[in-house]
Amino acid sequence: MKQIILMGHVFFGVLCILSTVWLFVDVLNAREENLGRIRWMSRFVSLLMWLAFGIGGYWYVVHYKLDKAVILKGPWPFSHNFFMESKEHFVIPLLLLATYLPMTVSRNLAFDKDARRLTLWIAALVALLALFAEGNGAMIAMGVKVALQAQPH
Amino acid sequence: METTRPSSKYTVPFGLSLALCSVLNGFLVIAKEKSKAVSYCMQKLTGHHWITHVLIIFVAFLLFGFLFAGQNSSGSKMMLRKLTNIIVGGVVIGVLTIVGFYLIAD
Numbered sequence: 001m002k003q004i005i006l007m008g009h010v011f012f013g014v015l016c017i018l019s020t021v022w023l024f025v026d027v028l029n030a031r032e033e034n035l036g037r038i039r040w041m042s043r044f045v046s047l048l049m050w051l052a053f054g055i056g057g058y059w060y061v062v063h064y065k066l067d068k069a070v071i072l073k074g075p076w077p078f079s080h081n082f083f084m085e086s087k088e089h090f091v092i093p094l095l096l097l098a099t100y101l102p103m104t105v106s107r108n109l110a111f112d113k114d115a116r117r118l119t120l121w122i123a124a125l126v127a128l129l130a131l132f133a134e135g136n137g138a139m140i141a142m143g144v145k146v147a148l149q150a151q152p153h
Numbered sequence: 154m155e156t157t158r159p160s161s162k163y164t165v166p167f168g169l170s171l172a173l174c175s176v177l178n179g180f181l182v183i184a185k186e187k188s189k190a191v192s193y194c195m196q197k198l199t200g201h202h203w204i205t206h207v208l209i210i211f212v213a214f215l216l217f218g219f220l221f222a223g224q225n226s227s228g229s230k231m232m233l234r235k236l237t238n239i240i241v242g243g244v245v246i247g248v249l250t251i252v253g254f255y256l257i258a259d
């Protein structure tokens with residue numbers, strides 16, 4: 001069950017990145033016809049980020065202690081000391097960005113260049129920070145793996 | 154055609170709040186890591202320092218957002234171009250503070 005929870009965190013995180021890239025391309029090509037989809041996609045991105053954050057946060061608070069102990073005894077302690085420590089804190093502005101995203105699409109993005117620019121920047125920051133978080137997650141998992149491999153059999 | 158749809162009254166205030174809270178988040182990380190008293194207090198408040206951290210920043214985001222919206226000052230008339238620069242600047246500073254701290258200072 002613990003692993004399913006963790007995979008749920010990764011699943012919603014990846015889906016959030018893909019949806020944000022979709023939104024970014026849609027906003028680049030904003031027309032009257034796709035404004036409705038842009039607004040719905042911005043809410044969908046926000047929902048996905050809340051799910052990824054909530055599940056990841058639950059896993060971190062309840063289950064991470066054991067992994068942390070394994071990582072710190074292994075050859076890659078920086079997997080926790082840098083990658084987890086930074087990830088658990090920079091995902092907070094990431095959550096705020098995703099929460100804010102639907103507030104930026106209320107104007108007519110097909111005609112308002114400045115509003116389009118704002119939405120593009122917010123979407124780009126969400127995608128980049130989420131990608132950074134995924135990378136950090138991979139390094140944390142690798143920290144556990146190399147620690148277990150280094151243990152004497 | 155919906156060319157005259159107005160901007161949400163929350164776009165500018167919550168954008169400013171987002172920038173402010175991103176920087177605040179970076180400072181809170183440093184305060185928590187450098188002061189055992191701060192870390193202990195945050196641990197005691199909710200049972201886990203990270204839960205307290207998230208709650209402080211999210212409540213601050215809502216509080217500043219509604220506060221700025223209620224002020225109805227120059228914030229609501231701010232140009233979106235300027236707002237974009239402030240948000241990007243705030244988020245970049247906040248994230249670099251965290252990454253830099255764990256990379257160099259900690």
